[in-house]
Amino acid sequence: MTSVTPMERIWFIVNLIPHGSVLPYGIVADLAGLPGRARYVSRALKLAPDSLSLPWHRVINSQGKISFAKDSEPYRQQQELLRLEGITVNTGKISLSQYQWKPDLATLVMTLPF
Numbered sequence: 850m851t852s853v854t855p856m857e858r859i860w861f862i863v864n865l866i867p868h869g870s871v872l873p874y875g876i877v878a879d880l881a882g883l884p885g886r887a888r889y890v891s892r893a894l895k896l897a898p899d900s901l902s903l904p905w906h907r908v909i910n911s912q913g914k915i916s917f918a919k920d921s922e923p924y925r926q927q928q929e930l931l932r933l934e935g936i937t938v939n940t941g942k943i944s945l946s947q948y949q950w951k952p953d954l955a956t957l958v959m960t961l962p963f
Contacts, residue, residue, distance in 0.1 A: 870950035
């Protein structure tokens with residue numbers, strides 16, 4: 850069995866987030882087997898090779914907000930990408946009750962390579 854790095858675990862989870870859904874950094878960390886490592890998720894996304902084409906814009910903070918500085922280019926880009934997927938974004942906030950991905954954990958465990 851090939852060893853999977855913590856960053857690769859995060860990339861795998863982020864790639865599973867469905868179109869039209871979001872997931873907070875902390876939940877991504879939990880699902881990747883890295884509880885309490887929300888900031889590491891941010892770092893992993895920053896360092897992800899472009900060739901992975903990760904849906905990074907689907908990862909938001911625990912309050913349901915875009916974490917980039919308001920009106921910065923990354924903020925505008927994330928907001929636009931989310932809206933293109935049909936996600937309502939109001940002043941940088943997304944309704945977690947409406948858009949948070951809630952994967953079936955039994956199915957998820959069977960698909961994980963780690």
